[in-house]
Amino acid sequence: MNSDRRNFLKLAGLAAAGWAFPRPVSAATTAPHVLVIGGGFGGATVAKYLKLWGGNIDVTLIDRSSSHYACILSNLVITGAIPMDRIKLGYANLQSKRGVNFVQGEALAVDPVAREVTVNVGGTHYAYSYDKLVLSPGVEFTPPAGNYNADLTPHAWKAGPQTLLLKQQLSAMTKSQTFVLTIPKSPYRCPPGPYERACSVADYLTRKKRGARIIVLDANASIQAEPVNFGNAFRGIYKNVLSYIPNATILGVDSQAKSVTTSQGVFTGAVVNIIPTHRAGQIVTDAGLANDPTGRWALVDPLSYASKVSPDIHILGDSQGTGQPKSGHMANSQAKVCADAIIRAFNGEAPDPAPVTSSACFSPITSSKAAWLTASFQYDPVTKAMKRVEASFAEAAQPTSDGMQQMYQWADNIFADSFS
Amino acid sequence: MNRKRPYNPQREPRPFTSWRLLLPVFIATSLSAFAAPPPGQLLAAQCAQCHGTNGVAVSGFESIAGKKADDLYKGLLEMSQRRPENIMDLQARAFTPAQLRLIANYLATLPVAAGETLDN
Numbered sequence: 378m379n380s381d382r383r384n385f386l387k388l389a390g391l392a393a394a395g396w397a398f399p400r401p402v403s404a405a406t407t408a409p410h411v412l413v414i415g416g417g418f419g420g421a422t423v424a425k426y427l428k429l430w431g432g433n434i435d436v437t438l439i440d441r442s443s444s445h446y447a448c449i450l451s452n453l454v455i456t457g458a459i460p461m462d463r464i465k466l467g468y469a470n471l472q473s474k475r476g477v478n479f480v481q482g483e484a485l486a487v488d489p490v491a492r493e494v495t496v497n498v499g500g501t502h503y504a505y506s507y508d509k510l511v512l513s514p515g516v517e518f519t520p521p522a523g524n525y526n527a528d529l530t531p532h533a534w535k536a537g538p539q540t541l542l543l544k545q546q547l548s549a550m551t552k553s554q555t556f557v558l559t560i561p562k563s564p565y566r567c568p569p570g571p572y573e574r575a576c577s578v579a580d581y582l583t584r585k586k587r588g589a590r591i592i593v594l595d596a597n598a599s600i601q602a603e604p605v606n607f608g609n610a611f612r613g614i615y616k617n618v619l620s621y622i623p624n625a626t627i628l629g630v631d632s633q634a635k636s637v638t639t640s641q642g643v644f645t646g647a648v649v650n651i652i653p654t655h656r657a658g659q660i661v662t663d664a665g666l667a668n669d670p671t672g673r674w675a676l677v678d679p680l681s682y683a684s685k686v687s688p689d690i691h692i693l694g695d696s697q698g699t700g701q702p703k704s705g706h707m708a709n710s711q712a713k714v715c716a717d718a719i720i721r722a723f724n725g726e727a728p729d730p731a732p733v734t735s736s737a738c739f740s741p742i743t744s745s746k747a748a749w750l751t752a753s754f755q756y757d758p759v760t761k762a763m764k765r766v767e768a769s770f771a772e773a774a775q776p777t778s779d780g781m782q783q784m785y786q787w788a789d790n791i792f793a794d795s796f797s
Numbered sequence: 798m799n800r801k802r803p804y805n806p807q808r809e810p811r812p813f814t815s816w817r818l819l820l821p822v823f824i825a826t827s828l829s830a831f832a833a834p835p836p837g838q839l840l841a842a843q844c845a846q847c848h849g850t851n852g853v854a855v856s857g858f859e860s861i862a863g864k865k866a867d868d869l870y871k872g873l874l875e876m877s878q879r880r881p882e883n884i885m886d887l888q889a890r891a892f893t894p895a896q897l898r899l900i901a902n903y904l905a906t907l908p909v910a911a912g913e914t915l916d917n
Binding site: 735 | 833840856
């Protein structure tokens, strides 16, 4: 706590004790403090835009890693199309260009009464105080039954070491082997992502391991995003290499044996890529904020992303439960609504009553062509929820090489818009 | 950073002191120098994922900062009404005509990207 604040608290204490509240001379030099937990697309964007739009606000961004690996484009790292460095995003620009304080540390617990978060920084525990807290921790996985071990049967659904592990396993496959991919029940991070991975792997096997196959076990009844483009690819160009099996609920995983038992049978592969069921990040659950009917996601007011349990805590990105899709683009979009609402709140104003969020993404279908998907959401004052604008919701008519080029341009721009 | 202090698990939970009730007063005062966010700023920020922060793209897509408001509005409105062919035709449909007008007016106030000249 700095001396300005300490002085202010002393004054405030006197005021509370019955003294006339003096003109807050010290307040002019004391900026409010926003603490942001999680340096993915949501956390980085909210930190950046609070500084860009808010001016006199102290922003501290905390992440357990010194840099973020984007899930966007990460399927292309797995097939070797692009290097790992292409998806590595640091925090140096947020610090130098925007004035965000970055701290590498692990947020352990939230105390909403004291307005403090306990953070493990290099082995020492510190309490960070806040006026507003933003939690954008991404997702946690619920491990399937059995001896599930992500080091043997990787998810590669949080980019980083898991991405490289799956890349190594794919690369080591022989031409007679099988790649098994499991897709969790919706909602999960990046609705088109698993189908994109299926296409990227199928394309790779066709080119590099002719004879090898991929089995896609979907816990859902049908393809969850871009059903035209992915459906056409599964039934068309990949029909000899890819088997798509819907309604395949995982009953158990034997990571040692590389085997998965599902409601549609038992499947074994040289590579078994288990993407487990998702829920909100651990710190959201631990703080008692995962309060939707499933107990998996945090209910928030979509005008500000303020928790319905604790209004000075905002939850955005994958952990929130507004029904909007979970993706980096969406987290970026929500972060701007959240930053605007926090700045207005510091100014004594209500949030913008009509925010719009949008989601766009490009999915490689082959090594040279990509399709796109987009959906946007308007606030509905009657239901107090974000409602999809049906006219804005569509997928590309077919994958194109222009789409592939736009995919990289979109990635460059959203990376920069979030992290620099 | 002086916002942190060593964590002491032994310390008593802090009571809900009355100064917290005064916090909104203090915050509102401390930021009172700031004007309300300009209309259209938040809506226009939803263009930035492709067209760059403040409408200046870092690669590929067109920079949209500092263009004439009427031209931007006309273009956006047309995209939102024609038979959808590309992703932008869908994105334009996310907004009402009144919101598109706010976006166009706001983008027109932003500085043009370095090295670019207005072609309108």
